[in-house]
Amino acid sequence: MTVSIRGLTKRYGPTLALDHVDLHIAAGEVHALLGHNGAGKSTVIKCLGGGTAPSAGSITIGGTTHDALDPRSSIAAGIAVIYQHLSLIDRLDVTENLFLGQETTTAGVFLRRADQRARAVRLLERVGLDVSPDTPVRQLTIGQRQLVEIAKALSRDARLLVLDEPSAALSPVESRRLADLVRTLKAEGIAVLYVTHLLNEVVELADRTTVLRDGRVVWSQPMAGVSKTDLVTAVSGRAHGAAVAPRPVDPDTPPALAVDHLQAPGLHDVSLVVRPGEIVGLYGLVGSGRSRLLETLFGRRPATSGTVAVDGRAVRVRRPDDALRAGLALVPGDRLRQGLFGSLSSGENTVLRVMSLTARAGWRRPRAEREVFRSTAAAFGLRPADPEVPVSRLSGGNQQKVLIARWVNDRAGTRVLLLDDPTQGVDVGARAEIYEVLRQVAAERGLAVLFASNDPDEVVALAQRCLVMRRGRVVDDLDMRDTDEEQLLDLIHSELEPS
Amino acid sequence: MTTASPPTVDGADRRPPSTGHAAAAPSPVAAAAGWLVKNPLLVLLVVMVAGVQLATGSQLGWGNLRGVLLDAAVIAIVAAPVAMLVIAGYIDLSVGSTLALGGVVAGKVVQSGGSPLVAVGCALLAGAAVGVVNAVLATVFGLSSFIVTLGMLTAVRGVAQLVSPLPLSNFGEAFGFLGIGNVAGIPLPVLLAVAVLLAAGVFLTRTPAGRHVYAIGVNREAAYLSGVDVRRIPFLLFVTSGAAAGLAGAITVARLNSAPAGQLGAGFELSVITAVLLGGIALTGGEGSMVDVLVGVLFMGLLRNGLTLLGVTTFWQNVASGLALVAAIAIAAGTHAVRGRMQAREAHRPDEPAATG
Numbered sequence: 001m002t003v004s005i006r007g008l009t010k011r012y013g014p015t016l017a018l019d020h021v022d023l024h025i026a027a028g029e030v031h032a033l034l035g036h037n038g039a040g041k042s043t044v045i046k047c048l049g050g051g052t053a054p055s056a057g058s059i060t061i062g063g064t065t066h067d068a069l070d071p072r073s074s075i076a077a078g079i080a081v082i083y084q085h086l087s088l089i090d091r092l093d094v095t096e097n098l099f100l101g102q103e104t105t106t107a108g109v110f111l112r113r114a115d116q117r118a119r120a121v122r123l124l125e126r127v128g129l130d131v132s133p134d135t136p137v138r139q140l141t142i143g144q145r146q147l148v149e150i151a152k153a154l155s156r157d158a159r160l161l162v163l164d165e166p167s168a169a170l171s172p173v174e175s176r177r178l179a180d181l182v183r184t185l186k187a188e189g190i191a192v193l194y195v196t197h198l199l200n201e202v203v204e205l206a207d208r209t210t211v212l213r214d215g216r217v218v219w220s221q222p223m224a225g226v227s228k229t230d231l232v233t234a235v236s237g238r239a240h241g242a243a244v245a246p247r248p249v250d251p252d253t254p255p256a257l258a259v260d261h262l263q264a265p266g267l268h269d270v271s272l273v274v275r276p277g278e279i280v281g282l283y284g285l286v287g288s289g290r291s292r293l294l295e296t297l298f299g300r301r302p303a304t305s306g307t308v309a310v311d312g313r314a315v316r317v318r319r320p321d322d323a324l325r326a327g328l329a330l331v332p333g334d335r336l337r338q339g340l341f342g343s344l345s346s347g348e349n350t351v352l353r354v355m356s357l358t359a360r361a362g363w364r365r366p367r368a369e370r371e372v373f374r375s376t377a378a379a380f381g382l383r384p385a386d387p388e389v390p391v392s393r394l395s396g397g398n399q400q401k402v403l404i405a406r407w408v409n410d411r412a413g414t415r416v417l418l419l420d421d422p423t424q425g426v427d428v429g430a431r432a433e434i435y436e437v438l439r440q441v442a443a444e445r446g447l448a449v450l451f452a453s454n455d456p457d458e459v460v461a462l463a464q465r466c467l468v469m470r471r472g473r474v475v476d477d478l479d480m481r482d483t484d485e486e487q488l489l490d491l492i493h494s495e496l497e498p499s
Numbered sequence: 500m501t502t503a504s505p506p507t508v509d510g511a512d513r514r515p516p517s518t519g520h521a522a523a524a525p526s527p528v529a530a531a532a533g534w535l536v537k538n539p540l541l542v543l544l545v546v547m548v549a550g551v552q553l554a555t556g557s558q559l560g561w562g563n564l565r566g567v568l569l570d571a572a573v574i575a576i577v578a579a580p581v582a583m584l585v586i587a588g589y590i591d592l593s594v595g596s597t598l599a600l601g602g603v604v605a606g607k608v609v610q611s612g613g614s615p616l617v618a619v620g621c622a623l624l625a626g627a628a629v630g631v632v633n634a635v636l637a638t639v640f641g642l643s644s645f646i647v648t649l650g651m652l653t654a655v656r657g658v659a660q661l662v663s664p665l666p667l668s669n670f671g672e673a674f675g676f677l678g679i680g681n682v683a684g685i686p687l688p689v690l691l692a693v694a695v696l697l698a699a700g701v702f703l704t705r706t707p708a709g710r711h712v713y714a715i716g717v718n719r720e721a722a723y724l725s726g727v728d729v730r731r732i733p734f735l736l737f738v739t740s741g742a743a744a745g746l747a748g749a750i751t752v753a754r755l756n757s758a759p760a761g762q763l764g765a766g767f768e769l770s771v772i773t774a775v776l777l778g779g780i781a782l783t784g785g786e787g788s789m790v791d792v793l794v795g796v797l798f799m800g801l802l803r804n805g806l807t808l809l810g811v812t813t814f815w816q817n818v819a820s821g822l823a824l825v826a827a828i829a830i831a832a833g834t835h836a837v838r839g840r841m842q843a844r845e846a847h848r849p850d851e852p853a854a855t856g
Binding site for chain 2 (some may be wrong): 298300319320321324325330332337338339340341342343344348352353355356359362363364406
């Protein structure tokens with residue numbers, strides 16, 4: 001059964017997330033979908049899973065054409081989406097999760113547990129998962145949960161399996177097992193849409209690959225005779241070495257941030273320096289400790305030993321307030337939960353911290369606060385530059401600018417800016433603007449910028465130096481003048497090898 | 500009467516502007532309509548008072564208003580700090596019993612020869628002590644403030660009865676002045692209430708700590724990560740709320756000229772919460788102003804008073820007050836939705852999806 005997506009278009013206000021995307025996935029084919037963060041991959045997934053309705057276009061599966069799907073009709077059509085954030089219910093056991101919403105009953109009321117359990121055993125066998133169907137899901141590893149999700153899809157007779165970066169959180173052994181399962185399912189005639197960052201997986205598994213850039217299909221070919229280099233070129237849209245080389249920083253400059261032998265739960269003996277005006281990337285997979293390192297430096301997580309110095313002065317950070325006093329600020333990864341005060345205005349979100357610093361004798365000075373907002377809004381190109389608009393109404397990129405402005409302004413005294421996944425949920429155009437803002441604060445204000453990312457293109461585009469993290473350690477320190485995307489991808493991939 | 504400062508440019512007012520961009524000047528009609536949608540309870544209040552006044556001709560007389568304001572004053576003094584707690588995402592249900600404790604402590608002090616000022620001071624201290632216990636449990640230990648203060652509601656009632664097992668009465672004229680005395684023709688409790696509301700309004704809009712109250716209520720995690728002291732501010736609010744309830748107890752006892760530990764302030768916490776919610780302050784935290792508190796307190800007082808003037812019996816008054824609360828919240832929710840749609844239509848840039856990759 002072939003799945004055909006034709007002319008799929010999704011508009012979010014003025015932003016085109018998808019622009020006439022065509023995608024054909026044959027039965028028994030593994031079709032890889034590649035592209036940067038923001039290229040439109042997850043919008044395609046959402047349209048297939050029924051999470052959002054396309055603005056135009058159609059999805060044809062098994063001869064039936066749908067203009068839009070909701071989660072229910074998507075399942076009914078035979079589509080199963082395995083999201084990166086798995087959707088199992090922790091407190092229920094494996095059997096209960098497998099049959100949630102499609103329970104086997106007698107007289108429509110009474111659960112036929114024995115029956116379900118027997119079917120669960122067969123399903124688990126089919127996906128090669130060796131656990132009891134009575135195990136509570138919370139006791140399973142991420143990889144095992146993923147297999148439960150796939151088993152659930154099989155129990156619903158899925159014809160199209162959509163895997164959203166399935167190996168991102170898996171151990172090497174687990175990814176290998178997943179690859180084997182994908183091959184088995186393919187042999188059974190199931191169509192697989194495999195969304196990933198990892199080119200080696202594509203080369204190894206895919207029969208055909210489609211590359212998205214800025215919401216458009218820029219490349220779609222069978223994999224026969226295609227090399228990894230071809231894929232990198234297709235994804236980044238330019239020949240190698242075309243990236244603008246960032247201005248190097250004198251290596252003799254005393255560091256703005258110096259971390260020495262930092263130990264913390266999940267972090268092992270981390271030492272690093274970032275110099276004033278330098279932009280350094282922290283590159284690693286989910287779980288490599290890149291976010292954890294930033295949060296530990298900022299005092300959100302406790303450190304057990306080691307020293308941190310800002311501008312040569314040792315600082316002791318027990319909570320975020322200590323870090324901010326020392327000139328260390330964090331723009332967190334989860335903008336909505338950890339950064340923004342949604343119902344408050346963008347002005348108030350910007351000055352929340354400096355309010356206390358501009359106040360005189362305990363009284364706020366509205367004029368000083370307005371000046372802080374006005375100057376940062378102008379410098380960072382905030383739109384709209386109106387302090388009264390609730391921050392929840394700004395676009396992702398502008399929200400991120402507000403959060404940067406909270407720490408980087410004439411009053412805040414920030415010396416080191418830490419950013420966790422700085423362009424998460426930000427569209428392509430705004431991403432370039434965020435990069436520009438960060439280059440500007442590094443160059444003009446002499447800030448040390450340390451950002452965590454799992455997107456090699458982002459590291460190539462922004463960083464002067466890249467620290468590669470693996471299992472809580474910094475394992476590599478790369479000069480980005482001699483490093484390209486492919487090398488980073490190789491590094492991240494070699495991590496998945498058992499060696 | 501303004502009790503809170505006007506909205507400041509940096510968004511002191513919780514209500515988003517009705518126009519998303521400053522350039523478009525709304526027509527007077529549209530402005531009036533927008534104002535009505537933003538202040539539904541104030542409109543209802545004016546309509547209600549006008550109706551009762553036309554029907555009975557007596558609600559706006561000073562003699563009647565004085566009584567209404569005296570009742571409202573005691574509620575307002577406590578509702579102001581409780582509203583701040585609600586804005587920060589907490590609640591204080593113990594204020595009824597704290598009022599009783601403050602009342603009997605003040606009564607005891609007066610009867611043992613203490614001056615009225617000392618009596619008020621002791622009531623404030625007793626209330627603050629209750630506030631400290633609430634604060635430690637809810638902010639230091641992180642227990643649910645609903646459960647903590649619900650427990651304290653019962654416990655403090657017991658303490659008040661232990662302090663004064665028998666009803667106290669006859670405190671003399673000097674202390675009585677606190678409850679019914681006039682200064683420049685205005686009852687002292689009303690002046691105190693105005694002072695409390697003004698102070699709270701200025702605190703909320705004009706000091707960094709006041710804005711942090713909102714920040715904590717909107718997103719506690721983000722506030723913590725922004726260096727806001729997410730424990731100290733609610734801690735002090737709990738202490739303030741306790742002290743205010745103690746003061747309200749002294750005023751009540753002075754006005755009644757008796758202090759029955761068992762009955763004093765029974766159900767008072769519900770009146771306070773009702774007034775706060777009626778004003779439109781959401782239990783989910785992060786929004787509300789002292790103007791809302793004032794409108795809520797006045798609405799509740801004038802509604803009851805109006806029903807009395809119209810000859811409605813106490814039982815039906817209870818029915819009406821309860822329904823008024825539900826109706827007010829329904830209206831608030833309705834106008835909120837209308838506001839949201841108005842803004843959505845005006846906004847140039849609709850929300851971006853959470854993830855577009």
